[in-house]
Amino acid sequence: DGGITQSPKYLFRKEGQNVTLSCEQNLNHDAMYWYRQDPGQGLRLIYYSQIVNDFQKGDIAEGYSVSREKKESFPLTVTSAQKNPTAFYLCASSINQETQYFGPGTRLLVL
């Protein structure tokens, strides 16, 4: 089945720790995106990538980093510089950049 997978479903971070969220897609989509969702605030764009080895900052990139070494994969690292990381993180991909399809999400919690 084609789709977008995210892992883990839940992730716990200790203070000062970097954590990495996985996003994989087998839809052969060129563009991939990372969003953060907080209650009542909708989705905010963290990073996006149009092609392999290229990515751009979104509206709230501070404290996050990404890589795009393969077309299928777009991992997001939440660094210790992100002081308020508790949120629901959503990965999306797009073939025509007009519509985006989302994965099931990762919920990040701080211990």
Add this chain to the structure above:
Amino acid sequence: QKEVEQDPGPLSVPEGAIVSLNCTYSNSAFQYFMWYRQYSRKGPELLMYTYSSGNKEDGRFTAQVDKSSKYISLFIRDSQPSDSATYLCAMSAGTGSARQLTFGSGTQLTVLP
């Protein structure tokens, strides 16, 4: 002022009711409009996609775009308890790199059996 405004609700309706969900926007460059449905603790799923003004129907769902008023709507006919979810509007200017989407904050809908 946010680029996209959406009434957060919550909105409760009885089963079988017609539901109207709305978004207003300020950026006249937006020309692609989407509605997503998001169940609790799940990723959003694309419901409807429209380009420019007009109506688009898909089963019980109708998406309406009025670019002159900068107003979009999603109508749900014969609403079912399974329609209970948060509905997000999203839109794009369709120009520039990656055609980023701007989302509304979502409207929480409950359909009571």
